[in-house]
Amino acid sequence: MHKHISSLHNPAIKRLLQLQEKSRTRKKEGLFIIEGRREISLALKGGYSIKEIYFNPVLLSAEEVQKLPVSERTEIVEISSEVYEKIAYRGSTEGVIAVAEAKDLSLKNVQLKNDQPLILIAEAPEKPGNIGALLRTADAAAVDAVFIANPRTDMFNPNIIRSSVGCVFTNQIAIGSTTEIIAFLKERKIGIFGAALQASVPYDTIDFTQASAIVVGTEATGLSEEWLENTTQNIIIPMQGEIDSMNVSVAAGILIFEANRQRRR
Structure with a gap:
C-alpha cells in the first residue's frame, strides 16, 4: 500500500x-x-x-x-x-x-568507448535553457560525452532537466574546472577545437574524424584565455548577416553535426 x-x-x-x-x-x-x-x-x-x-x-x-x-x-x-x-x-x-x-559527475567517472571520441564542451554556461538545448543537441548527435567547464549552476537544477527534456540523463556528462578538462583531453591526445574569432579557420576545413573536443564559450564573453592558449585550432562559423552573434546551442549544433557528417563518410 x-x-x-x-x-x-x-x-x-x-x-x-x-x-x-x-x-x-x-x-x-x-x-x-x-x-x-x-x-x-x-x-x-x-x-x-x-x-x-x-x-x-x-x-x-x-x-x-x-x-x-x-x-x-x-x-x-x-x-x-x-x-x-x-x-x-x-x-x-x-x-x-x-x-x-544524484550521480557523481566528476571526470574520473568518464568512460570513452572508442579511440576517436567526439566530445562537446561548454565553458561556464549560465542559462539553464542554453544548457538544456546543448544537451538535446548532444543527444541528437550521439556524442561520446558532454563536459561542462566551470559550471555556474548544478546539473540537477529543475530548469536544466526540464529544458533538456530528460537529455541530462541520456548523455554522458562530466563537470570540472577548465584546467582539469584541458589536462584530461591532453592526456588522451584529443584535439581541442575552440569556437573563437582569434586565429581561427572555417569550421568545415577541420578533420573531425580524429579524436575531437569542440569547445564553446558564453555568448557574452566567448572562451577564456586558458582555453584559447590550449586549443589545437580555433574554428569559426562564417557569418553572412548583419550581426555576428549566434546562440551558443545553435553554434554547437552546427559544429557537432559537421563532425558527424565527416564521420559518416
Whole structure:
C-alpha cells in the first residue's frame, strides 16, 4: 500500500520544495527532483536510482504508476491535487514527480568507448535553457560525452532537466574546472577545437574524424584565455548577416553535426 499526503504543511512536501529550489539542499542530500513520465523513464534508463514517487491520481492512475520500472524499494506516495499544484514545476502536468539520487559527475567517472571520441564542451554556461538545448543537441548527435567547464549552476537544477527534456540523463556528462578538462583531453591526445574569432579557420576545413573536443564559450564573453592558449585550432562559423552573434546551442549544433557528417563518410 502507498501513503497518501493531502496537507501542504507535511514535512515531506516542504522537503520536496527545498530540493527543487535550493542547489545547496540538492548537494547536501545528494538528491534531486524529476517531473514527468518521460523524464523519469529516461533517468531509469540512464541508471539513476529513484527513491520516491509522488503522484496525483486525478492526473495519473495508480496502475500507470505501477508500470514505471522502479525498484520495489521505491516509496510511492499519493498526493492531492492541491499538493501536486504546489510542487509541480511546469504547467503541462503529467501528475508524477520523483526524488532521485544524484550521480557523481566528476571526470574520473568518464568512460570513452572508442579511440576517436567526439566530445562537446561548454565553458561556464549560465542559462539553464542554453544548457538544456546543448544537451538535446548532444543527444541528437550521439556524442561520446558532454563536459561542462566551470559550471555556474548544478546539473540537477529543475530548469536544466526540464529544458533538456530528460537529455541530462541520456548523455554522458562530466563537470570540472577548465584546467582539469584541458589536462584530461591532453592526456588522451584529443584535439581541442575552440569556437573563437582569434586565429581561427572555417569550421568545415577541420578533420573531425580524429579524436575531437569542440569547445564553446558564453555568448557574452566567448572562451577564456586558458582555453584559447590550449586549443589545437580555433574554428569559426562564417557569418553572412548583419550581426555576428549566434546562440551558443545553435553554434554547437552546427559544429557537432559537421563532425558527424565527416564521420559518416
